[in-house]
Amino acid sequence: MTNKRNQTIAIASFLAYKAQLNAKLDGMNDTDYLKNPVGLEVGAYVEDLMKYCSEETVDTVLRQQDKLIARLGETFLFV
Numbered sequence: 525m526t527n528k529r530n531q532t533i534a535i536a537s538f539l540a541y542k543a544q545l546n547a548k549l550d551g552m553n554d555t556d557y558l559k560n561p562v563g564l565e566v567g568a569y570v571e572d573l574m575k576y577c578s579e580e581t582v583d584t585v586l587r588q589q590d591k592l593i594a595r596l597g598e599t600f601l602f603v
Contacts, residue, residue, distance in 0.1 A: 531576045534576040538569040563595075
């Protein structure tokens with residue numbers, strides 16, 4: 525039961541972080557982003573996903589993040 529709880533928390537934390545990050549990114553153009561990059565903390569959230577969730581679950585969650593991946597680049601999503 526604890527494992528399911530940890531999975532849920534990891535997924536919810538990642539998605540909440542992503543929502544906050546999207547709000548920040550919406551107001552930035554590429555030049556602003558290069559001056560002050562945000563989202564570099566995303567790796568820690570992906571690490572939690574990988575720690576508590578199956579590879580299949582991680583793939584499913586990340587597969588839905590095309591816009592985030594395109595904006596930040598895949599480098600920040602790999603641990």
